[in-house]
Amino acid sequence: MSIFIDRTTRVVAFGATGSEGSFWTKHMVELGTQVVAAVTPGKEGEKVEPEIPVFHSLRRALAQISTDAAMLFVPPRFAKDAVFEALDGGIRKIVVVADGIPLHEALQIRAAALSCGARVIGGNTSGAISPGQAMMGMFPYWIQRVYKPGRIGVMTRSGSLTNEVTAMVVAGGFGVSSLIGVGGDSVPGTRFAELLPDFQADPETDAVVLIGELGGTMEEEVADEIAAQRFTKPIVAFIGGRHAPPGKRMGHAGAIVSGGRGSALDKIAALQKAGALVAEKPRLVGECLRKALGRMYDRN
Amino acid sequence: MKLYEHQAKDVFAKAGIPIPRGILAVDEAQAEAAGETIGYPCVAKAQVLSGGRGKAGLIRLARGQAQLKEAAKTIFAAPQKVRLLLIEEAVDFENEIYLAVTADPAGGGALLLACAEGGIDIEELARTAPEKILKTHVPLSESLMPFRARDLAYSLGFSGEKAKQFAAIAQSLYAVFRAQDAELAEINPLFAVKSGGFVAGDGKLSVDDNSLNLHPEWEPQAGDFDSETAFEAYKEGIPYLQFDGDISLMCAGAGLTTTVYDLIADAGGTVANYLEFGGPNYRKGLKAMELCVRNNPKVILIVTFGTIARADVMAEGIVSAMAALKPPCLIVTCIRGTGEEDAAKTLAAAGLDPLVDTEKAVKRAVEFSRSGGRP
Known part of the structure; x- marks a missing residue:
């Protein structure tokens, strides 16, 4: 599935x-x-x-x-x-x-x-892909060190960064069940938190990698879902823009820090508080997944 | 695209929102003349886009000619490079209201925001007492319905004629938001005037960049940018931010470029400029490198992992740009994605070391920028 x-x-x-x-x-x-x-x-x-x-x-x-x-x-x-x-x-x-x-x-x-x-x-957005099955959009699925089928769900606001981070999911020994790019605009048609029930219900997704960025509140909304225990699978997040200077329109259109809200550090704090693991660098995503899934398997 | 206060106020005035009498001045002499026309007390307000002007000393009250002259002199000498001053009549107000219309991304409409305690501390209030900011969702299919505006006016504590006047201003501001394809239309403070009615003490209007083709009057000018290079990048459609460090970023993808910026800061390096030449710009290697070279960086760091932006085409663009520009600095490349095998061959043939690991590329760039070496 x-x-x-x-x-x-x-x-x-x-x-x-x-x-x-x-x-x-x-x-x-x-x-x-x-x-x-x-x-x-x-x-x-x-x-x-x-x-x-x-x-x-x-x-x-x-x-x-x-x-x-x-x-x-x-x-x-x-x-x-x-x-x-x-x-x-x-x-x-x-x-x-x-x-x-x-x-x-x-x-x-x-x-x-x-x-x-x-x-x-x-x-x-680049769209949505279930590697090995089908895609809607533009993904270089033939790059096997990125788009390898597996059991990790991915949701992202980015294109190139998704290739970068997903390559690290695969390098960590995992593969991707479904990857959904919600897009880089400030008003996406679907928000991260709205994808969580689908990932929760999918028996072929063991954990979710969230590729976020400064600006907006979508990552905080995910943290709320985790905290309320409406989403209970492990989440590993990578958030870009930790060092972005306030007021500069760095990253996507949706990515601007204003009035002290929506900074990458706010998002990281909210996700960690809710229990998600946050990888400081793309390279650490695989390691965090092993940690998170190890914990889940231990509980079972 | 953020507009200046005087531009926003012009738009507001045309929509029927009262604004103070004001005159623009480009130097001290014009400021003085404006003061004579407006009368005293008046306020000298720097026309810059950064927030917190009051706290930065860029808004000054003048009770007479001498004070105005002094205020203009101080503001024009400020490090923010002020080019334009708005001289406005001082408004005798009884309190300051916050009123704004912005996008509601989750709800798919507009959000009308209002607070009875407006003024310079609104952001602090938004953190400490968010319940004091009243929020109303407005579907874009309507012009602001009178009942919503009325409800807001009464909820802020107004009644009678004052409530009617406030509701009319809210409706006008919403009309501006829609007509200008704005991200934000804001009045803070909106003065409730002692003699009755309201006056917009400030004006913020930010027009959506993706709608600028519908609003040619707001086409940005050279002076709106941090540098000439930034303006040139804008004209080329290349996303660019000016900094003053050692490493020029010539990357692809907003998220990836932002992440490379983070990794450089983590490794103790500094950035000369942020530049993306991915997406529709991936054939603009020459222009991108030309813009980077202007900053005299110690290193140009090229990191991509493209899908539409083909790695092989980008590599060829980089190699031919190097031949044309002969940049006197180190070039570090980490080019992956569609066509990456051919890209690696092209780079290697030109004597470059085609790295594939982002962190390694960042590390090499930062080490080199510190040692200050030349290739």
Whole structure:
């Protein structure tokens, strides 16, 4: 099993006819993902590699195929429209990779997702991957020292840093069950804490690695879930930006320290207080996992 | 994109929010002339983007011409490099209110914030007595409904005409937040005036960077940046921060670059600049290195682990940038990700040592920056 996506997920890809979109759609299929249709206005009748039919609109696609997830490769200024089209078509799992979605549109996307009970992953994300099974997004899954199948769940706000830290999960002797990038924007469609029930319920996830960063309150919300014992599997966190000077917009758009809140040190303190292990450097993530899982196995 | 106080107040005034009479001055002479027009007492306020201006001595009250001249002189001489002064009439107020509209990331809407105890200590109050800050979620599908604004006014303790006036200001500020695609629209303090009504004592307006194409009037100018290099990086779309240490970061990915910054600080090194040339910028190796070289760093540290940003292309960009610029400093590379095998070959052929371990690369950069050696 896995969370969010597996071999049975039927994906429709928006913007898959573009160069970036077609490149990654092909890789999604190569990894094992079922991509059943593509949507690009004006291109109905064409095909996306390997043999994916293209439709003008989702409604027109739904007359011929069934789907349960939408992969949006559209540019930032079209992201809101594409999310609403997917929601209107009844799709409740959506990945938005676009980097640069206008803030007020990101807020409207979040509001719409909440009101439909949908899970929107992103924007500004690499997406979601269950290594060895399926992916929605852009992951160099062929790099085996990063995307090795296993039993550790990963959730992250970052792209390159995810490769860096996940390589250390694998170097530590572990592999990944599902990796979800919630994205680097200040208003992600899905927040870290909202993924915890899925990881908690997944029998193939033993522990979760959280790759966080200064700014916002998502890491603190995870700490609250741990403290309230709503999430009981071990969590190992790495938080970037410990030395970021206040007021400088270092890291992602979502990452700014203001008014003495949301600093990396605040987050580390909150997570440690709740019982999570915090790796000071990416290299120490594997060691922390061994420590955390050793503890869990001892308890059993 | 943060706007200056005078820009924010112009926007607020056009939306119907009362602001004090004010005149801008670029030097002492203009400040003096402004004082004569405005009258005394007046306030001289440095137009800088950093917070805590009052505590830093960048806002000064003047009761007469001599005091204003002295205030202008002091502020223009301050280390913050003040280029513009706002001379404003002093407002006779009975108390200071805090009022702001910002994004509500979890709720997917706007958040209206208000506090009866506004002023310079609001951040301290937010820590010690957060319950005193009233919060109202507003769906973006509405213009601020009168009932929400009314409820807030009464909850702050206003009644009668004052409650109506406050509610109108809250509605106007919300309209500004929406129309400007703002991250934050804030009035702190909002003066409750003795003679009746309210006046915005300060104005903060921060426009979402991803919406700036809709607001060309706020296009940043050279003077808004910490350095000319920072401005040039902005024009290239390359994320860049100016520091004054020894090691230039030329990395990819916001999270990874931030982490490399941490690792350098842990190892006792200092950073000359933060620069990302990943994502859409991964073919801009030459420009990125050119910007780094301007800072005369002892080391340029290149750490990447890219997906879309192909390692092989970045390596080629680095090698050709080195040939073009001949940087007089050590280059340390740690380039991984899509196409990493070819990248390593390219770097090795150019005489570089292609490291694959971030911490080792950081250690080498810091040791070299300390010994001050040259390659």
